[in-house]
Structures are given as C-alpha cells and as structure tokens.
Amino acid sequence: MELEELVQRFQQKDIKAFEKLYDMYADNMKAVIYNIVRNEEDVEEILQDVFVKVWNNSDSYSPKKGRFYTWLINISRNAAIDKTRSKDFKKSGQNSDATFFVDIFESHDNLDSTVDAIGIKKFVNSLTERCKNLIELIYFKGYTQKEVSEEIQTPLGTIKTHLRKCISNLREIVLN
Structure with a gap:
C-alpha cells in the first residue's frame, strides 16, 4: 500500500492504518525523543502521548505542508522538549544517578548516531562543523x-543567521 493511501486511511480513523504507521515510524520517533529526554520510561510515555495527539489531530496533517514522517518527527521532538521543560522532569533530574550523567557525556558529541537514527547522517555530515554543531544542539538535543x-557564547542574531544558512545548505543537499 502506498504511503499516501495509508495516511488518508489513518486520517479517516482506520485502526489498521494506524498500526501500520506505528510500526513504520515508532522506532525513529523513539530515537528522537530519547536523544532529548534520556529516560526510557519518559520515552515510552511521550511516544504514547504523541500517537494519541497525532490520532486526535490527524486532520491537521497536509501533504502540501511537508512529509508525513517530518510531521511526526516534529511533533515527537516538540513533545520531548516540552517534557524537559516541565517541573516534574526538572525535579526528577535533581535525583538522577551517575549513570544518567555518564550517558550524557558519552553521547554529547556523537552526532553521527543521533542523525543516523532518523536517516539523514550522510546529508548532515556534508555540512561544515559549525552547521553540524548547530543542528545537533537545536534539532537533536532540544536547545532553543x-x-x-549562551552555550557557545555567540550573539543570538548570529546564531539565527548561521542556522538559517545551515538549513538552506541542508535543503540544497537533500533536494539535489
């Protein structure tokens, strides 16, 4: 079955289409969520919330605005970021054990595995180091x-300009 047809059936509240889309995309969504929250329990909870939200708001997806996969990943990413900004999440971080922090330090500079989880490693790797760092921090680690x-001690306007150029370069690479 074609993806377009599957998405249309999903938007018509077809449970089989929902199950198929879940099977297709859940692992990638989990990877994006995990790279932000770093807690398996939270990942499962957020993923479930995302699929409930997607199911309830399926009519808000339009292929004219972008790919279905991108829509799902953006909702997943935003839900994970929202979780990290919640009071409960911040409180739970105060009592984290050492393995939580070791995991963060080990993966801090590991852009390759992060972007590979959603299948764009080869595209991002062709960007400059500055672009790779910006994309990792903003899109994969959930920084604003x-x-x-503040992290890299660069004016906000400069960050915005560089990010815009990086995304433009990435778009050119992907579309060519």
Whole structure:
C-alpha cells in the first residue's frame, strides 16, 4: 500500500492504518525523543502521548505542508522538549544517578548516531562543523536558539543567521 493511501486511511480513523504507521515510524520517533529526554520510561510515555495527539489531530496533517514522517518527527521532538521543560522532569533530574550523567557525556558529541537514527547522517555530515554543531544542539538535543547562543557564547542574531544558512545548505543537499 502506498504511503499516501495509508495516511488518508489513518486520517479517516482506520485502526489498521494506524498500526501500520506505528510500526513504520515508532522506532525513529523513539530515537528522537530519547536523544532529548534520556529516560526510557519518559520515552515510552511521550511516544504514547504523541500517537494519541497525532490520532486526535490527524486532520491537521497536509501533504502540501511537508512529509508525513517530518510531521511526526516534529511533533515527537516538540513533545520531548516540552517534557524537559516541565517541573516534574526538572525535579526528577535533581535525583538522577551517575549513570544518567555518564550517558550524557558519552553521547554529547556523537552526532553521527543521533542523525543516523532518523536517516539523514550522510546529508548532515556534508555540512561544515559549525552547521553540524548547530543542528545537533537545536534539532537533536532540544536547545532553543537562545540557549545555543549562551552555550557557545555567540550573539543570538548570529546564531539565527548561521542556522538559517545551515538549513538552506541542508535543503540544497537533500533536494539535489
């Protein structure tokens, strides 16, 4: 079955289409969520919430605005970021054990595995180091542009300009 037809059936609340789309995309969505929250229990909870949200708002997806996969990944990413900004998540981080922090340090600079989880490794690797770092921080680690500005001690306007150029370069690479 073609993806377009599957998505249309999903939008018409077809459970079989939902199950098929879940099987197709859940692992990639989990990877994106995990790279932000770093907690398996939270990943499962967020993934479930995302699929409920997607099911309830399936009519808001339009192929004219972008790919279905991109729509799902963006919702997953935003839900994970929202979770990290919640009071409960911040409180739970105060009592984290050492393995949580070791895992963060080990994967801090591991852009290759992060982007490979959603299948764009070869595209991102062709960008400059600055672009790779910006994309990793903003899109894979959930930083805001302001947080990136503070992290790398660069003016916010400069971050926005560089990010816009990086995304433009990535778009050119992907579309060519």
